[in-house]
Amino acid sequence: MLLQLNIQNFAIVRSLDIDWHSGMTTITGETGAGKSIAIDALGLCLGDRATTNVVRPNCKKADLAATFEIKKNKLAIAWLKQHELISEHDGECILRRVISAEGRSKSYINGSQVPLIQLKEIGQLLINIHGQHDHQLIVKASHQCRLLDSYANHPTLLNDVKHYALQWSKLNKELALLQQSKQQREAEQQLIQYQVNELDEFALQHGEFATLEADYKRHSNAQDLLDSTLSSLQTLSENENFNILDALRECSENVHSIARIDPQLANVASILSEALIQLDEASSDLSHYYQQLELDPQSYALIEDRYSTALQLAKKHQLSPEELVNFHGELKQQLDSMSNDESRINTIIEALETTKQHYHDSANILSISRQKSAQRLSKLISKSMQELNMPHGKFHIATEQPKAKNIEQGSIQADFKDSINSNGTDQINFQVSINPGQALEAMHKVASGGELSRISLAMQVILADKVITPTLIFDEVDVGISGPTAAMVGKKLQQLAKNTQVICVTHLPQVACKGHQQLFVSKHIDGGLTETTVTELSESNRVKEIARLLAGDKISQHSLANAQELLAS
Template sequence: MALRELTIRNFAIIKHLEIEIDDGLTVVTGETGAGKSILLDALDLLLGSRAENEMIRHGEEQCEITAIFEIKGLTEVQEWLSEHDLSGDDEGLCLIRRVLRKSKPTKCYINDQPTTLASLRELGYLLVDLHGQHEHQALSRSADQRRVLDQFSGHGDAIKVMAKLASKIRRLEKELGSTTQVRSDNADRIELIEFQVSELDEANVVEGEFEELEIEYTRLNNSQELIDGIELAIDSLFENESSNLTSELGRQIHSLSDLQEFDPSITPVNDLLNTALVQIEEAQSLLNAVRSKIDQDPERLREIEQRRDTIINLARKHRCRESELPGRHQALHVELEELKDSSSQPEKLQRKIKEAKASYFKIAQAISEKRQLVAEQLSEEITRQMQDLGMRGGELAIVVEPQISDDIVVTDHGIDHIEFMVSTNHGMPLKSLNKTASGGELSRISLAIQVITSQKLDTPTMIFDEVDVGVGGRVAQIVGSRLRDLGKHAQVICITHLPQVASQGQQHIFIDKVTTDSETYSNLVKLDADGRTTEIARMLGGEVITERTRAHAQEMLAAAN
């Protein structure tokens, strides 16, 4: 569960290197100026740090860095990859690649899928903990200080619940802001619709009413003309004594009946005339019925005209047809109910926010109390470790300050302001860690923290640079021993110039700078047992390696193993 392979092409003074890295403690050594920090620099670039063209090897157009991480068992890493749709074909491995080009934008890949620099950084924080200069150190970031404390406290599940509540509260507050604005915007609209609905309620226009009114209005408005026309038709067709259609048709039917015996072909004609006579008689009945219904009722006509005008005016006001008024009435009722419901939404949302905040602050308070207890314990243990690591009289205190106020901003990480405070010398006041400690001191404090928290922290790979600056002798031996202990729980890579630290490594990488007539480049070599003895002897005695320094080197290696 760590960095397995690292490939570097045209980075700084490296032409092409491929190296496999084992579990446990890997030490990196080399002469001054050989580029011992090259692994840290390359990984830092790979995992999202700022890129500069000067990083590309002279004479080349681009550099490329690739790393393969084993992530089996790293649940947080696997979940992150899944959430970002960046999981690879082999779920147990993660391939990260970055290409830096002189004249074009940098390219980033996770499992061969293009991604952003921000995503590289996010994933990088989960995979590698870099302990180098101030700008690289996770320990100098407030968020990572909190992460160290929380992982050591072991309340990760509670923090996840709290973060979900925080997200819910933010969502509800955003919705509340929108609905409050909507209520303000809708106030005039509600007033208008209430008036319109009241007016339509009073009018109570029903489906099909206007069509029926139109028919009755037309009949009453033209009643005299209808009466005169129908009576004339009845008289002409049926009732005129001297000549009417019914009598004449009856006579002709009788005459033709007498002729049928002379010519049978007249029979169908006579049948048709009989049928016509029946229909004429039915028409007479219908005309009489229509006439009987036509009244000259001026009062009823005025009522219809008033009702008709009311409906026409309402339709004009609502910009619709008269027949569409009932549907418009119903639509306004629905809209009014929805607007009134949305106007009451802020109160509902405020109740939900209040309930969610009550749950949030209950969990946040419990987490805060545990943080304060654990912070005291962790501070004491780190301070003890600092004494052994060459910082006698030094002290580290983890300050947890709950932020309680009515206007506190809800965050995923709770109500606490957490800060690591340090005093590197006896009697000196505690000051912020990232403003007080030197690079070497910060690395040693980081080492102390990692040793204590290693069994609870889940970052698989840790890299230390300058962890042994300013120490030697017994302290250097302790530093090496602590790094080796740390390697039991995580993969540790340490760049060192001290033989006491180098001798503790389970894997030893030597960086050598090669110069020819035409070029200079760095070379990385994994040392075997004899190579390790020679390198540690060089670190002990310089360029001239004697039997005595070799014996001393062998003794140190034997003691470490």
């Protein structure tokens, strides 16, 4: 429950410290005094959007802090532990918001600075605020559906439906992208397939081009190789008139002969012997090479053709010939990927069908739960309407399924778009009948503003039993209500406060008198600036305030007596 609210330099508040009691607290005050200012400040502590005008004039910042008791709030304690924000003060949670005059703000939970979203998350586990304009939302189909789901309290069923709706949405987006690019992809696929076929036919292997290039050079220069080799052999060993080997052999024999006379030439003789051996081996190898050389025009033509084709393909793809093999492999992978896209389209369509079935199965279970809850809630609201000065009032929640559309085979996306919704397949419609003999019709057609306000309040009181938050705030939800109806509203709120802390901003004496605690909001001028104060009323001052609400500024003995009677009841 809410224990304390501290407000510094907020709007027309300079400084306020409000202690809150359990049970029901009513907040009253003069028109324009700022009865809802504490609720607005509390909303900022809970993560509402802040603007620059929330800071009191001539002040640098507004500082707001709300203290809650959470000893029995297991969900809040679990959330704080999960985010490592549990307080050292056992059983308490302090939410703080500091807003600068420039509009920047900082958020704190138990003294630790946190993102604003975390204030909102923990706030939903601490307080539920019902605003004075909630009855305007009650005529909207989406809000009607949320109210019914709140009463039915079936979050697991809702989550199942939302899960399959989200899964379908993701699959459908992927399918749409694949189908949109299908025509372009098919053209690219044809081109790549042609390129792959061409390279498949050529079938160049790793390292082949280097060998091919060497063979081409050798065959294209075969005659020069033959001529040069033969000339070299003649010079080296085969010229009968003179050759290097014969001359070297004669020289070597002469040096060996004189080396036997003078040992100083032994080293020269050894060198000449080694040179003779090496030249002899060179001559032998060169002769063997010459014998293998041949002019083969047919082989040369084949090599030349393959070599030329490799160069042409490389130029065509703007590559070096050595890169052709890797490029060929990359094209094949790209082609496989495109084939996988086609396969993926078929897989997605199958997954969409499966997801659609799961969705409708879950939506049917959700629909059954809604129908059962709608019957119970309709009876409760009808009874509450009759208690709120609508003696012939009837309330009915219609849950209808949309009519199936005939979709041509293959138009799977259109079919899904018509039937998949994250809230399920039900169309929820709140219907009322106010007068005897009047048929049930949609609320906005037959209910006045005051009647809508009463129906909304009745619904909020009923739904309040379903909420998990330990504190409920009603901000002038009793607008347009008076007389016996107001007394019944006060009674219902007081009954609600037996199990939940209820805070109610009101202008009705019949509601104000039901509070276990009553706060009075007033304003005065201080130094040229307006200032709002909030005071907890004593029993005697409560009598005066209730009398003011009954009679206005001129309080008589009669209005005081009526006030005492209301408080006594």
